[in-house]
Amino acid sequence: MRRLFVMKIRSILNTRLTGVALIITATCVIELLVSWQWVDPVYVPRPSTVLESLAATMASGELPTHIGITLGRAFVAYSIAILIAVPFGILLGESRIAFNLFDPLVQAFRPMPSSAIIPVAILFLGIGDSMRLFVIAFASVWPVLVAAMDAVKRVDPILVETGRMLNLSRRQIALRIALPAAAPAIATGMRIGLAIALILSLTVEMIVGGDGLGFFILDAERSFQFARMFAGIVAIGVIGFLANSAFTAFDRKVLRWHHQSVLRDK
Amino acid sequence: MSAPAALRLSRITKDFDGNVAVSGVELEIRVGELLAIIGRSGCGKSTLLRIMAGLVQPTRGLVELNGKPITGPPEDLTVVFQEYGRSLLPWKTVVSNVAFGLSASPMEKKEKLERALSSLDAVGLLKQAELYPWQLSGGMQQRVALARALARKSSILLMDEPFGSLDAQSRLELQDELLRLWSSFGMTAVIVTHDIDEAIYLADRVCVMRGSPGVISAQVNIELERPRVQVETRGRTEFSALRRELYEALSERNKTPLLR
Numbered sequence: 001m002r003r004l005f006v007m008k009i010r011s012i013l014n015t016r017l018t019g020v021a022l023i024i025t026a027t028c029v030i031e032l033l034v035s036w037q038w039v040d041p042v043y044v045p046r047p048s049t050v051l052e053s054l055a056a057t058m059a060s061g062e063l064p065t066h067i068g069i070t071l072g073r074a075f076v077a078y079s080i081a082i083l084i085a086v087p088f089g090i091l092l093g094e095s096r097i098a099f100n101l102f103d104p105l106v107q108a109f110r111p112m113p114s115s116a117i118i119p120v121a122i123l124f125l126g127i128g129d130s131m132r133l134f135v136i137a138f139a140s141v142w143p144v145l146v147a148a149m150d151a152v153k154r155v156d157p158i159l160v161e162t163g164r165m166l167n168l169s170r171r172q173i174a175l176r177i178a179l180p181a182a183a184p185a186i187a188t189g190m191r192i193g194l195a196i197a198l199i200l201s202l203t204v205e206m207i208v209g210g211d212g213l214g215f216f217i218l219d220a221e222r223s224f225q226f227a228r229m230f231a232g233i234v235a236i237g238v239i240g241f242l243a244n245s246a247f248t249a250f251d252r253k254v255l256r257w258h259h260q261s262v263l264r265d266k
Numbered sequence: 267m268s269a270p271a272a273l274r275l276s277r278i279t280k281d282f283d284g285n286v287a288v289s290g291v292e293l294e295i296r297v298g299e300l301l302a303i304i305g306r307s308g309c310g311k312s313t314l315l316r317i318m319a320g321l322v323q324p325t326r327g328l329v330e331l332n333g334k335p336i337t338g339p340p341e342d343l344t345v346v347f348q349e350y351g352r353s354l355l356p357w358k359t360v361v362s363n364v365a366f367g368l369s370a371s372p373m374e375k376k377e378k379l380e381r382a383l384s385s386l387d388a389v390g391l392l393k394q395a396e397l398y399p400w401q402l403s404g405g406m407q408q409r410v411a412l413a414r415a416l417a418r419k420s421s422i423l424l425m426d427e428p429f430g431s432l433d434a435q436s437r438l439e440l441q442d443e444l445l446r447l448w449s450s451f452g453m454t455a456v457i458v459t460h461d462i463d464e465a466i467y468l469a470d471r472v473c474v475m476r477g478s479p480g481v482i483s484a485q486v487n488i489e490l491e492r493p494r495v496q497v498e499t500r501g502r503t504e505f506s507a508l509r510r511e512l513y514e515a516l517s518e519r520n521k522t523p524l525l526r
Contacts, residue, residue, distance in 0.1 A: 161321055162353040164338075165345045166418075167370035176369065180357050257357040261400040 045227040054231035063216065067235060070213040073129070074201035077136035078194060085141045085193070086186060089148025093182070094174055099149075110146060114139030114196070115203055122208070132204045139200040140193040147189020151182030184258040187251050194247055198240065271330075272297045272422055272454040273318055278327035279479075280313055287313040288324070289479035297421075300448055300455045302469035303482075304462060304512065310480025311458045312348065315426050318456065319345045331422070341370070344420040348427040350411040354399040360410050361386060361395040367414035378417075385417040386410075388447065405436035409443070416447065423448075423455045429464065438496050441468060445494065462512045466505060467494060474515040484515040 012018070027047045033039050034046045045053075057063040092099050092106070118135055125131035155178045163173040205214025213232055220228035252259060273295040280288040287310040295301050295318075305311045316322040318329060320339040329336050331343065344367070347353045354363050364382035371378070386392050389409040399407055408428060415423055428444070429437040445468060448455050459465050465472045466488055474484040488508060490499055499505060 156352050158347055158349045158352040159355070162347065164321060165319060166367055167339055167341050169370075172369065177355070180355070183357075257398060261356050261398070 043226060045230060049227045050230040050234060053225075053227040054234055057228065057231055063213075063231070063235060066211060066213045066216040066232075067239065069211050070198075070201050070205065071239070073132055073212070074136060074197045077133045077201070078140055078197040080133065081137040081140040081193060081197065082144055082190065084137070085144035085189075086148050089145045089186070090152050090174060090179060090182070092145075092149040093152025093155075094178065106142075106145065106149075110142045114200055115207075118204065118207055127208045127210075132201075132208070135204050136197050136200045140197040143192040143196065144186070144189045147192075148182065148186045151185030151189075152178050154185070155181045184255050187255060191244070191247050191251070194243060195240070198236075198243065202236065270297055271295065272299075272332060273456075274328075274330040274333075275314075275318065276328045276330070278314070278317055278324045278329065280310070280317060280322065281325040286479035288317065289481050291327070291480070291482055293473065293482060295422075295454060295456060297454055298452060300445075300457070300468055300470050302465035302472045303456065303458045303475055304460060304465045304472060304516065305475030305480070306477060306516070307460060309475045309477030311475050312426055314475070314480065315345070315424050315456065315458050319343060319424050321345070342420050343422040343424065344415040344418050346408075346411045346415055346423070346425040346428050348430060350428070351399065351404065351407045354407060354410055354414075356398065356400055359396050359398055360391065360402070363399060363410055364414045364417050367417045381417045381419075382413070385413040388416055389413045389443065403436075405432050405440060408432065408436075408440060412440075412444070412447070416451065419451075421454060423453050425455065425457045427459055428457065430459070430461075437464075442496065444468065445492075449492070462509055462516070463500065466490070466508050466512070467496070467499060472508075472512060474512065486511055486515070 030039075030044070031047045034041050034044055054063070092102055114135065117138060121131045121135050121138075125134055159177050159181055160173060163177045168176065201212070202214035202217075205212035206218045209215050209218070213235060217229050217232035217236075220226070220232060271294045273293075275291055275293040278288055278291040278293075279286065291314060303311050303314065313322060317324050320329070320336045320343070323337075331340050355366060358366060361379065361382050364385055365378045368378045368381065373381075383392065383395065386395055389412050391406060391409050391413060394402060394406060399410060402410065412428075425444075429440050432440065441464065444455075444457075447453075457465070457468060469488050472486045472488060473482050474486070475481070476483040486508065490502065490504060490508075
């Protein structure tokens with residue numbers, strides 16, 4: 001009887017439901033703490049109030065507009081970043097000459113906190129969309145670039161030799177062997193780049209203002225509308241979760257061969 | 267020297283930054299011949315094979331294919347690598363992998379696919395055409411690599427330790443498979459191996475390589491009748507005599523004697 005109970009608990013703990021349960025429990029605990037006034041309700045609004053505010057701003061179309069602007073910018077800049085980073089990363093991984101020429105530059109720029117380039121970007125590009133896109137793209141280029149470069153460098157030399165033996169040109173080896181072989185590692189870099197694009201999209205909006213979810217949150221904070229502020233933060237959490245899930249689904253579909261072969265090797 | 271030379275190596279030396287892997291090798295591979303090169307690990311036999319394939323440039327010397335010097339991997343030559351599993355593209359199905367062998371040819375896609383299928387048929391893997399390489403056993407992966415080589419219809423096939431990592435049973439089966447394909451396709455084949463028995467069983471001629479630096483120290487003609495049959499051929503007295511001769515040629519002084 002007792003063993004059965006333990007097994008049942010264990011089977012529940014093995015599902016992803018536990019993560020959802022944890023969030024709900026934590027929310028309820030905060031709700032109680034606030035309603036008992038153990039924490040100051042002025043600074044920490046009740047989760048139920050936050051949800052009400054979230055529902056209201058969603059229904060009025062105010063929040064969806066800001067979310068749309070933030071995501072739109074993040075997506076455009078992220079796409080630009082990928083279009084630059086993947087080919088350039090492959091080039092750096094493929095060509096010794098290009099690597100020697102550009103790697104010091106890449107290594108100098110890469111660890112720079114991306115928010116540090118915002119003042120420089122404002123100086124040259126003003127505070128319009130081009131500056132915002134530049135900053136987001138600049139920040140998300142590096143993880144993708146470095147992943148592509150390392151992945152191409154790490155392509156099995158036997159595969160490259162096979163390409164040469166089959167009389168493929170250097171270009172064909174890059175496109176038909178190195179690129180697909182490097183794709184799983186590039187995808188990992190792209191996932192990190194996506195998170196960075198979202199973060200920078202919000203950061204720029206907080207610093208420069210105007211519109212977007214980042215602006216929405218900061219504006220709510222400055223006008224002491226904390227429920228609104230938290231509603232915006234909850235929205236970020238949901239967006240992050242959805243973006244990662246979408247990417248994972250895409251990754252599993254496109255790189256099915258990789259996931260299955262890895263599973264088999266285990 | 268009755269048949270003309272398909273491949274001719276003249277005074278081949280390969281020096282990897284002061285480390286001489288191959289030194290002054292002279293070798294002629296005749297058209298239609300099956301030549302085996304045996305030697306211990308690290309004696310330079312894989313390097314020699316890569317030089318024949320145009321994948322590695324010799325420091326000195328000349329490789330000629332049908333009388334013309336080669337500077338890169340020639341079209342009429344295919345290599346089956348020791349790491350055959352790693353030489354298959356994991357994102358392509360078996361049939362696409364075989365057709366990939368024809369990537370550089372101007373042939374139409376449909377024709378490539380037909381050729382790939384008929385080569386798979388020749389190695390008995392038609393049923394596995396739509397599977398991925400990682401879904402196959404080592405022996406089957408080796409057959410895919412072999413089918414890819416056959417699809418190219420190269421006149422020269424070079425194989426580096428092709429059966430080294432297979433279980434004993436698959437190894438024997440694939441040796442016979444190779445002999446069957448070699449005789450029916452009329453190829454010239456070079457096989458590098460460290461297995462003396464395998465070399466005798468397969469080859470018309472066995473070259474013995476000694477290491478540091480790699481030189482060809484002996485050549486033995488194998489005049490066992492064909493077709494060869496595993497248990498019978500290996501049981502013949504000539505086979506044991508050849509084995510003894512090759513062990514002697516391979517063994518080094520100051521080592522535990524394998525012969526009395």
